[in-house]
Amino acid sequence: EREIYASEARFSALIQQSSDITLVIDSKGIIKFASPSVETKIRIPVKSLIGSNIINAVGVKKTSLKTINVLKELNSGQKVAPFEAEVVDADGNIHTFECVINDLRNDSAVRGIVCNSRDISDRKSAEIQIMKAKALYESALENAPIGVALVHQDGQCFFANEALAEFLGKEPADVNATRIRDFVYPDDRFAFSNMWDSLEQRPTERTTKELRFEHPDGRHRWGNISIQAAYDDDVFQYHVVQIEDTTERRSIAERLEYQAIHDPLTGLPNRLLFVDRLEVALSRSKRTGLGVSVLFLDLDRFKVINDSLGHVSGDQLLVVASKRIKASVRPNDTLARFGGDEFVILCEDITDENQIHEIAQRLLENINRPIMLGDGEVYVTASIGIARSLSGEDTPETILRDADTAMYRAKDSGRNRAEVFDERTHARAVANLETGNGMYRALSQNEFRMRYQPIINLKSGRLTGFEALVYWQDPHRGHVGPADFIGLAEETGVIVPLGLKILEEACIEIARWNSFSSQASQLTMSVNLSPRQISEPTFVEEVRKILERTKVNPARIWFEITETALMVDADSTIAMLDQLKNLGVHFEVDDFGTGFSSLSYLKKFPVDALKIDQGFVDGLGREPEDTAIVTAVVSLSHALGLQAIAEGVETPLQMAELKTLGCEFAQGYLFARPNHADTWDDVVRDDGLFIFQDEPTK
Ligand code: C2E
Ligand code: MG
Ligand code: MG
Numbered sequence: 182e183r184e185i186y187a188s189e190a191r192f193s194a195l196i197q198q199s200s201d202i203t204l205v206i207d208s209k210g211i212i213k214f215a216s217p218s219v220e221t222k223i224r225i226p227v228k229s230l231i232g233s234n235i236i237n238a239v240g241v242k243k244t245s246l247k248t249i250n251v252l253k254e255l256n257s258g259q260k261v262a263p264f265e266a267e268v269v270d271a272d273g274n275i276h277t278f279e280c281v282i283n284d285l286r287n288d289s290a291v292r293g294i295v296c297n298s299r300d301i302s303d304r305k306s307a308e309i310q311i312m313k314a315k316a317l318y319e320s321a322l323e324n325a326p327i328g329v330a331l332v333h334q335d336g337q338c339f340f341a342n343e344a345l346a347e348f349l350g351k352e353p354a355d356v357n358a359t360r361i362r363d364f365v366y367p368d369d370r371f372a373f374s375n376m377w378d379s380l381e382q383r384p385t386e387r388t389t390k391e392l393r394f395e396h397p398d399g400r401h402r403w404g405n406i407s408i409q410a411a412y413d414d415d416v417f418q419y420h421v422v423q424i425e426d427t428t429e430r431r432s433i434a435e436r437l438e439y440q441a442i443h444d445p446l447t448g449l450p451n452r453l454l455f456v457d458r459l460e461v462a463l464s465r466s467k468r469t470g471l472g473v474s475v476l477f478l479d480l481d482r483f484k485v486i487n488d489s490l491g492h493v494s495g496d497q498l499l500v501v502a503s504k505r506i507k508a509s510v511r512p513n514d515t516l517a518r519f520g521g522d523e524f525v526i527l528c529e530d531i532t533d534e535n536q537i538h539e540i541a542q543r544l545l546e547n548i549n550r551p552i553m554l555g556d557g558e559v560y561v562t563a564s565i566g567i568a569r570s571l572s573g574e575d576t577p578e579t580i581l582r583d584a585d586t587a588m589y590r591a592k593d594s595g596r597n598r599a600e601v602f603d604e605r606t607h608a609r610a611v612a613n614l615e616t617g618n619g620m621y622r623a624l625s626q627n628e629f630r631m632r633y634q635p636i637i638n639l640k641s642g643r644l645t646g647f648e649a650l651v652y653w654q655d656p657h658r659g660h661v662g663p664a665d666f667i668g669l670a671e672e673t674g675v676i677v678p679l680g681l682k683i684l685e686e687a688c689i690e691i692a693r694w695n696s697f698s699s700q701a702s703q704l705t706m707s708v709n710l711s712p713r714q715i716s717e718p719t720f721v722e723e724v725r726k727i728l729e730r731t732k733v734n735p736a737r738i739w740f741e742i743t744e745t746a747l748m749v750d751a752d753s754t755i756a757m758l759d760q761l762k763n764l765g766v767h768f769e770v771d772d773f774g775t776g777f778s779s780l781s782y783l784k785k786f787p788v789d790a791l792k793i794d795q796g797f798v799d800g801l802g803r804e805p806e807d808t809a810i811v812t813a814v815v816s817l818s819h820a821l822g823l824q825a826i827a828e829g830v831e832t833p834l835q836m837a838e839l840k841t842l843g844c845e846f847a848q849g850y851l852f853a854r855p856n857h858a859d860t861w862d863d864v865v866r867d868d869g870l871f872i873f874q875d876e877p878t879k
Contacts, residue, residue: 200300202278205293208286210235210252213293222300223270235296240269255284255294266298277305328404328424334417336360336377348404348426350397361422366393366401376408380420384410391427403431444518446496447503455517455525459577462529467573469530474537476526477566477584478506478544481596482745483522485712486559489754494554498561505547510540525581534569534601541565541599549597562597564588569601593668619655620666620675628654629679631686632855635864636707636826636848639840644869646705646739648848649687650855651679671713680714681723688731688738690858697865704865707739709771712746716753721760728764735765741792743771747782755785762787769826773814783821790846791818795829798849802838815842 196203196216202223205214215230230238236245236252244266251261261282267275278298285291322329328345330338341356349356349364356364365373369392376390389407396402404424411418442454450458462473480502487495499522506524507516515527526544531537544565551558566588568580587602594600623629633647653661670676687706694701714720728735740761747754747770758768769790770783774797793814800807811827818825827839830849839847 202298202300204230204235204296204298205285205291206235206296207293208252208256210248212238223268223276225271239266241267241275243267251282255282265301276300276302328426330356330361330422330424331411332361332408332420332422334420336362338422339419345424348402348424349394364394366395369393373406376406380408380410384417385412391431394424403427444520447500447518449503449507449524450515450517452517452519452525455515455519455527456577456581458515459527459580462527463570463573463575463577463580465573466529466570470571470573471530471532472569472571473573473580474528474531474567474569475580475584476528476537476541476544476599477568477581477588478524478526478563479565479588479592480522480548481562481564481592482712483561485716485746486561488716490554490559497554498552498559501552502548502561502563505550506544509543509547525584537567537569537601538599541567545597545599564591564596565599566591567599567601617669617673620670620673623653623655624675624679624682628656629682630654631683631690631858633687633690633858633861634848634855635853635861635869636705636846637852637869639836639844639847643700644704644864645846646707646737647687647691647861648707648741648855649683649690649709651683667711671711674713676711676713677717680711681727684708684724684738685727685731688727688733691737692731692733693858694862694865697862698868700868701865702734703737705737705739705767706733707741707769709741710746712742715742715746715757721757721764724761724766725764736767739767739769739790741769741771744773744775747786758787769824774810780817783823788823790824790826792826792828793844795849798827798829798835798839799831801827802832802834808838811838811844812842815839815844819843 199216200218200222201216202218203214203216204212204219206212212230212233212235215227217227219225219227219230225238236248239245239248247264247266251264254261261284263279263281266278266280268278269275277300279301281297283295283297285295286293322340323342325342326344328348329340329342330345331340332338337360338357341353343353346353346356362370362373362377372390373392376388379388387407387409389405391403391405393401394404403426405427406422406424408420408422410420442451442457443449444451459473459475466473480498483495483498486498490498499518502522503516503518503524506526510516510526510528513529517525517527519525526540528537528540545563548561548563551560553559566584566586568583568587570580583602587600591598591600629651630653632650632652634650635644636646636648637643638645651663651667653663653666655661667676670679687708691704691706694704717723728738742758762768767789768787769792770788771792772794773791775794791814793811797807797810797814801811802808815825824846825844826846826848827835827844828848830836830839830847830851832851835849836847836851
């Protein structure tokens with residue numbers, strides 16, 4: 182008895198202390214016993230449960246139905262496996278219980294069905310959380326924009342996300358079970374292996390490297406790969422491999438790098454890259470003693486073409502020129518474009534100066550060939566400056582400066598040629614710079630003066646007009662001829678205001694002569710025009726104002742334009758000349774035969790006369806070629822309804838030949854040298870009769 186009592190007490194104590202809920206129900210589900218833990222677990226008093234039916238007591242429909250089933254199974258003698266049940270507590274919260282049923286209806290001590298229930302709500306919600314988290318991570322991994330793979334110790338993939346598969350151009354299934362290394366671009370596999378090996382030395386660190394990966398389309402991709410080991414309780418699980426696609430970033434970076442050192446129009450190296458290569462070449466030359474040569478090439482009058490034809494054509498021209506230059510030099514020479522129409526060539530290993538001259542000559546010849554632009558042909562020439570460093574001691578800056586200086590000398594001595602730098606060139610360049618600066622000052626100080634050279638009507642032998650020629654009376658250097666400063670005046674822009682001043686003075690002079698004789702009001706005045714002036718938008722208006730101010734009949738003004746200025750069949754040039762022509766002025770082509778152009782422009786431009794260049798007149802009657810050319814030009818003029826003027830006539834023979842050919846006008850030292858306006862006053866008064874009719878006296 183004592184033993185039974187002790188056992189009961191022990192049992193009761195266990196029940197009282199247990200956090201599990203123990204219920205005893207009968208075959209209908211009526212609750213006979215409930216352990217006190219119901220009050221702590223679901224806060225329902227034991228008293229209110231006793232006698233009520235468990236089917237109703239749980240408060241959750243799903244569990245009620247389950248309970249009905251359990252009772253059915255028990256009543257039909259079956260065993261019931263443990264199950265989960267949800268129960269509502271006094272506060273309305275749902276708890277999940279794990280229930281174990283023991284049918285002890287036949288046990289005389291119990292006489293009921295025992296249900297042991299343990300609250301597993303916390304465990305349950307933790308499980309749900311884990312599941313949710315797992316799903317979340319999986320979807321995050323799967324949908325990550327960056328490629329992710331989980332990789333075994335041996336490098337074999339067992340998970341790859343969509344982004345990685347796409348990056349590699351494969352299906353995710355194909356990525357799995359492949360070694361990561363096999364996707365790496367063959368040239369980068371060594372680097373990858375090094376990276377993989379380093380994982381063993383620093384197992385907890387993340388290693389990162391940018392590598393190329395193969396792609397089925399044949400073009401490799403750049404990827405930033407990072408690998409980190411994942412551990413669970415210090416035990417290695419797998420490697421997490423991330424690959425970020427950096428192909429685009431790479432190509433932008435590469436492009437930027439390329440752009441920084443190349444000229445976008447021609448794709449040639451720019452100044453930056455050139456100077457770099459020049460530096461390398463110089464230090465190499467110090468060792469080899471072979472010397473370095475730099476050719477500085479500048480297209481002649483490119484600005485005229487660019488301004489008149491437009492920038493698109495200008496660009497095309499530069500591209501063609503760059504190709505021709507490239508084709509004229511050796512493949513190892515560096516050709517760069519410094520911007521505008523400046524090209525620079527670096528030649529190494531040239532010991533013989535003649536070789537450099539040959540290259541320069543080849544360049545000039547190749548550039549001289551006509552260039553098709555739109556539906557017209559353009560002729561360009563170039564001026565080349567050459568500088569050499571034999572010791573390798575020079576700096577890139579000084580060599581480039583010297584080549585540039587020599588190039589300017591090539592321009593000054595008539596363009597379309599090459600000049601080698603020497604110290605004299607340098608001194609001259611410095612002087613030139615001073616001249617350039619001094620020019621604006623000279624203009625404001627009235628240092629530009631005019632001389633006039635008579636033009637003779639060959640039939641009558643009388644004066645028909647003058648050509649206005651400018652010169653510079655420099656207070657320090659004295660008389661400076663136009664050949665020495667017109668080029669610079671064009672480059673500096675001084676020619677624009679200077680040209681207007683020249684026109685105005687020339688007009689004032691012929692207006693002054695008006696009353697001198699019966700013929701004086703018919704005298705013509707030839708005025709030279711620079712291309713730079715024609716491209717000035719206000720030019721026509723300025724000319725109109727000057728003619729109005731000086732009251733000169735526009736028909737007496739003959740503008741001289743060189744062939745080269747007209748060389749481009751430019752709509753804008755034609756338009757400008759047409760507008761001038763509408764004022765009533767005349768045009769003549771100066772230095773005819775020396776420029777490069779097709780004859781078709783003669784039809785398009787409103788030209789009235791051709792002025793045969795002195796170079797051809799020179800050999801007239803002596804040299805068969807010159808005679809043939811002058812003959813041809815005079816016939817051409819007449820065939821086109823134009824007049825012919827010969828300039829630079831120095832001998833009676835030349836004059837006689839010109840007369841025979843029917844050339845209308847002549848100008849030259851034979852008749853008179855250019856001189857100041859007032860020296861011609863008497864000649865004008867005399868109707869030009871003094872000049873000579875038949876018996877020239879020099
Ligand atoms: P151009 O227009 O062909 O002028 C003719 C040049 O030949 C003048 O030289 C003249 O003095 C020279 N000359 C005339 N007759 C003879 C001769 O019988 N023998 C020789 N050997 N030479 C003769 P200049 O004055 O030195 O002018 C040179 C060039 O400068 C001109 O060539 C012209 O292109 C330019 N120029 C002169 N004045 C002006 C001007 O006012 N404006 C512009 N834009 N250019 C000008
Ligand atoms: Mg002239
Ligand atoms: Mg001339």
